[in-house]
Amino acid sequence: FFFRPAAAPNARMPSGGGVGQELQKLLTELEKLDQTLAQTQRAEEKAPLHAQRATLLEQIAQQAASPQDRQLWYKQLADTVGAAVQTGEYPQGAERLAQLYEKLKKAQDVDIAAYVRFRQLTAEYGLALQNPKADFAKLQADWLKTLEEFISQYPNSPDTSEAMLQLAMGYEFAGQETDALKWYSELAGKFPQTHAGKKAAGAQRRLQSVGKVLELAGKGLSGGQVDLAQYRGRIVLVHFWATWCEPCKADLPTLKDLLERYGKAGFTIVGVNLDNSPEEAVQFVQENRLQWAHIHEPGGLESRPATELGILTLPTMFLIGADGKVIHRDIRASQLDKELRQLTADKIPAALKP
DSSP: OOSOOOOOOOOOOOSSSOOOHHHHHHHHHHHHHHHHHHHOOOHHHHHHHHHHHHHHHHHHHHTOSSHHHHHHHHHHHHHHHHHHHHHTSOTTHHHHHHHHHHHHHHTTOHHHHHHHHHHHHHHHHHHHHTOTTOOHHHHHHHHHHHHHHHHHHOTTOTHHHHHHHHHHHHHHHTTOHHHHHHHHHHHHHHSTTSHHHHHHHHHHHHHTOBTSBOOOEEEBTTSSEEEGGGGTTSEEEEEEEOTTOHHHHHHHHHHHHHHHHHGGGTEEEEEEEOOSSHHHHHHHHHHTTOOSEEEEOTTGGGSHHHHHTTOOSSSEEEEEOTTSBEEESSOOHHHHHHHHHHHTTTTSOGGGOO
């Protein structure tokens, strides 16, 4: 889970004007093959079709009218083959990408070689993860080493920002926060305008948030604006969640119970919903009677609120003190009762304490 497989784009015509007879023939074959692939259900039957498609795309790229069109077709080849490897439809595609990379590397086509290389590496890693006998600790260590090598070899590739993000995420998930912060910092500094760079800056902010005032505001799920600053003087649980996240939903009975028990002592909850569409979230909130404010902005895990705090997994919960400063940046529902009991000790009469 340290990378996001590339989506397979649809075939596109070259940008140039005329299309030669041989190229038009290849494009027609590609269109027919895509139709066959769409109608084929069994994965084992799709593998040879993906192989044929890769061959066609390579032939089309070689006949492209311009360098830009050539890159477009090679990128489509790399994206679609990489995606087919990830889904298990074309396991041999990883080797196909390796061969293409060596070819482009020899031709000294650095930009497209780097593009293909990154998708080759992610395909190989994804393929290795599918092995039920895999040594996952070794795979993890090898993957991080592979990412560092890619970053060193192609420091200026557009894919380097994504490689750096995955590397930092890998270190964070492994509990190596010093290394994670190093890479988040380098990424945010080198690629500040990319989404990966902004996510890295947010992750830095999240990892270093304890003891600092957390600024968080956004559009309310039911309208208006929700601003954490308005809750100053209260203990706040900031809960990043989504309706598709089963662990998030499993925590909700506990959160509702805690709000009922500690609400009068100054505890409240602010949700940050990361569904792609607000409609499903609104319905879920109403049906489950989640009686606290929720922020929602478009984009899910890539939305502005999630990006500004580098949110990588759900649920993520921050516990905020009455002074607005972060007490815990990654607290679990099972830990909340003990924390709230301590934080509200002087506000709940002894006879009413749980």
